[in-house]
Amino acid sequence: MAVPPITVAIAHHSGYGHTARQAAAVAEGADSVPGVRADLRDVSVLDESLWTALGTAEAIVFGSPTYMGSTSAVFQHFAEASAPVWAERGWQDKIAAGFTNSAGVNGNKDNALLSMTVFAAQHGMTWVPLGLTPGWIYSSNGSPEDLNRLGGFVGAMAQSPSDLGPEQAPGTADLRTARHLGERVARAALRQALGREAELASAVTG
Numbered sequence: 001m002a003v004p005p006i007t008v009a010i011a012h013h014s015g016y017g018h019t020a021r022q023a024a025a026v027a028e029g030a031d032s033v034p035g036v037r038a039d040l041r042d043v044s045v046l047d048e049s050l051w052t053a054l055g056t057a058e059a060i061v062f063g064s065p066t067y068m069g070s071t072s073a074v075f076q077h078f079a080e081a082s083a084p085v086w087a088e089r090g091w092q093d094k095i096a097a098g099f100t101n102s103a104g105v106n107g108n109k110d111n112a113l114l115s116m117t118v119f120a121a122q123h124g125m126t127w128v129p130l131g132l133t134p135g136w137i138y139s140s141n142g143s144p145e146d147l148n149r150l151g152g153f154v155g156a157m158a159q160s161p162s163d164l165g166p167e168q169a170p171g172t173a174d175l176r177t178a179r180h181l182g183e184r185v186a187r188a189a190l191r192q193a194l195g196r197e198a199e200l201a202s203a204v205t206g
C-alpha cells in the first residue's frame with residue numbers, strides 16, 4: 001500500500017546553536033527513511049508558514065534547550081501560541097517526540113522533556129519515546145561513545161559543555177542518539193499513515 005511522502009516536522013528552538021545541531025541530526029535520521037521528508041522549523045518565528053507546516057506533518061518532534069530546568073521561554077511562547085490549534089484539535093493523533101540539550105550532564109533535562117510530553121498530551125498527540133536502553137555508566141564496560149550515553153527514556157538528550165561552541169558540541173554520541181530518534185519517529189509516522197490508509201480502504205470495501 002502506497003502513501004504520499006509524509007513529513008516529520010522538527011519544531012525546535014536554539015538560543016546559541018547547540019540544540020540546532022541536535023535538531024539537524026533528528027532531521028537527518030527522519031530523512032533516512034524512504035517515503036519520509038524532514039522539515040526543520042525554528043519556533044522562534046511564529047508565522048503562517050510554521051503553523052501550516054506543523055498542521056500538515058504526520059509527526060512533530062519538539063526540541064528545546066533546557067533553560068532553568070525546563071524548556072526555553074521561546075519554546076514555551078510557541079507552546080502557548082499553539083492554543084488556537086489546540087482548540088481546533090489540529091494536532092490530534094499526530095505522532096510526537098522530543099529532545100533537549102543542556103550544559104549539565106543532568107541539568108534537569110528530564111523536566112524539559114516531561115513538559116514536552118504534557119504539551120503533546122494536551123494536543124491529543126501520541127508520544128514516541130526514545131526506545132533505547134541507557135548507555136555509558138549504566139554498566140562497568142560502558143563508553144562515552146555509547147548511543148544514549150545520557151540514559152534518557154522519554155526523549156533524546158544531549159550535553160554541550162558551556163565553554164564549547166556549537167561547532168564542537170554536542171558530541172557525536174548525542175548526535176547519533178538524536179539521529180536514532182528521528183529515524184524511529186519517521187518509521188512510526190510511516191506505520192501510522194499506512195494504517196490509516198488500510199483503515200480507510202477497509203471502511204470502503206467492508
Ligand SMILES: Cc1cc2nc3c(=O)[nH]c(=O)nc-3n(C[C@H](O)[C@H](O)[C@H](O)COP(=O)(O)O)c2cc1C
Pocket residue numbers: 013014015016017018019020065066067068069070101102103104105106107108160162166
Ligand atoms: C538562561 C539559561 C538557562 C540555562 N539553564 C540550564 C539548566 O537549567 N541546566 C543546564 O544544564 N544548562 C542550562 N543552561 C545551559 C544551556 O542549556 C546550554 O548552554 C545549551 O547548550 C544551550 O543550547 P542552545 O545553544 O541551543 O541555546 C542554561 C543556559 C541559559 C542561557
